[in-house]
Amino acid sequence: MFLNSWSLALTLCSAIVFILTAIAARTAVRVLRFWDPASDDTRQIGLESETWLASTLVEYGLGFQIISLVLFALAANHFCSFLTGAMCATGALKANAYGMPTLLIKLAGVFVYGFWIVLHRLDISSESYPLVRLKYGYLVLLLPLLVGDISLQSLYIAHLKPDIVTSCCAVVFSKTASDGHNLLGSFSQASVLQSFYGTATGLAALGLFLHKRWQASLAWLYAGAWAWFLGLSLVAVIAVFSSYIYAMPFHHCPFCILKPEYSYIGFALYGTLLPAAFFGMAGAMIDPLRHRPGLAASVPNFQKMALGVSLFLLVVFVTLTSYHLLLYRLLGGES
Amino acid sequence: MLIELQDVTKIYNQGQANEVKALDRINLTIPSGSLMCLRGASGSGKSTLLAVIGCVFPPTSGRATIAGKLLSRLPDRFLTMHRRQFIGFIFQQFNILPELNVLDNVTLPLLPVGISPRERRKRGLRLLEQFAIAHRRNFAANQISGGELQRVAIARALINDPPIILADEPTAHLDTRLSEEFMKIISGLKEVGKTIVITSHDPLVTENSAVERIVDIRDGRLHA
DSSP states (O other): OOOSHHHHHHHHHHHHHHHHHHHHHHHHHHHHHHOOTTOOSHHHHHHHHHHHHHHHHHHHHHHHHHHHHHHHHHHHHHHTTTSTTOOSHHHHHTSSTTHHHHHHHHHHHHHHHHHHHHHHHHHHTSTTOTTHHHHHHHHHHHHHHHHHHHHHHHHHHHTOOTTSOOOOHHHHTOSSOOSSOOSSOOOOHHHHHHHHHHHHHHHHHHHHHHHHSOOHHHHHHHHHHHHHHHHHHHHHIIIIIHHHHHTOTTOOOSSGGGSGGGTTHHHHHHHHHHHHHHHHHHHHHTGGGTTSTTOTTHHHHHHHHHHHHHHHHHHHHHHHHHHHHHHHHHHSSOO | OOEEEEEEEEEETTTSTTOEEEEEEEEEEEOTTOEEEEEOOTTSSHHHHHHHHTTSSOOSEEEEEETTBOGGGSOHHHHHHHHHHHEEEEOTTTTOOTTSBHHHHHHGGGGGGTOOHHHHHHHHHHHHHHTTOGGGTTSBGGGSOHHHHHHHHHHHHHTTOOSEEEEESTTTTOOHHHHHHHHHHHHHHHHTTOEEEEEOOOHHHHTOTTOOEEEEEETTEEEO
């Protein structure tokens, strides 16, 4: 295990999140068993105060876990300087069997944890605790993911060995590699770009339509389109856009763009794509809650906000990804 | 405005060695526009009952409803908004901030409501004039007399125009003349439709003709 500031910070923060969530889990069990808003007894009144504190703890804990994705990426970038063969975070994440699964579970966590926070915010926007049971039931369901997230991260850090040779991103994301490490596969640039811009245009059109007239069925289509666009964008960044950012046709690493040499543009790309996809999907996810008592105003307000944010971030993301590509195509090279 | 308490119990330090049952299954209805006095010895639970009515803290069990709304069970952020709207407090020690002048003390409850400084000043001056202390508006709170201090406290309780006024032993530190003056103001508030609950064992309050109902409280239980 690397005893450095990054691994210690990640481990310590995860431990704190785990403790906060474990405290809240006790409340979750009590809520699921005893919550009865019609009751005036001591237990119910006590639970109402308790959920207020427990929910705040969970909100901060899960909020930190979402941010920990960024910290994890920064840590992986830092670890590569100690690992033989690693040139960027790719090598650091491939240094043992836990790196990539940790990254994937943290990516999934952005959506799963984020949705809990949305439920919590909607719940506290009402006077009558309309979503307490739902959000604590959901908390119990997401706990295994949180435990998995923290466990995989700890295992990853614990199994990092500087003397084991790891893979370089040039191998992992090479189109010609055939040693089983190739994460890219063979994509046609033209078809990826057509799908990317086609889906982005469709999303923008659908989003603008929903902004004028909200329809649940179209909102689900919008959410589904965002899920597709998220995957497609990751492929497009790796297969097409990254090589224009690097100005190297054969370099397709999705992690090198996080480095200072490339002005940390990767953080801007992923930092717009992930929230955009999250808000794009969240609007439809909460639609069934529209008719719950106390949420008649807050759900549509959130949906409107989420739609606006997703559309705005879509434009920013497409602009950022297209910048280097357009520079090459229009000017014939870097300015 | 109707205040309704149903089976309200309040236990301090529940489950600990120093547990105290301050209120024991209180049932009480206070009609709109009435002036009621809660009478009881020190430690009888009258201040706790006033705090529960005022939603300062929730009961351990039971419900406190104001105008049909279960205020006592609202989450804090909503409770604060409703309390500001519904309830004005007059405290035993008046709790006037000595660092602020008279006008700023009176307009203090308007600050979190988001009312403009000009409107705050206008409303504050109107109340100070009503209580004949407008000439003291720029005086520091520690430079005015006890009677003026009392009127500042009443003005502050009224600045949000709440329908309910709760006063906790308001005459405990006042001489006879000031106590009578206080009750005169309170009677006037009753005339304009305010619902008023006063805790006191002062005969100048309990025997005042404006008081419609006296409820005795002993060991956390009501004896009407």
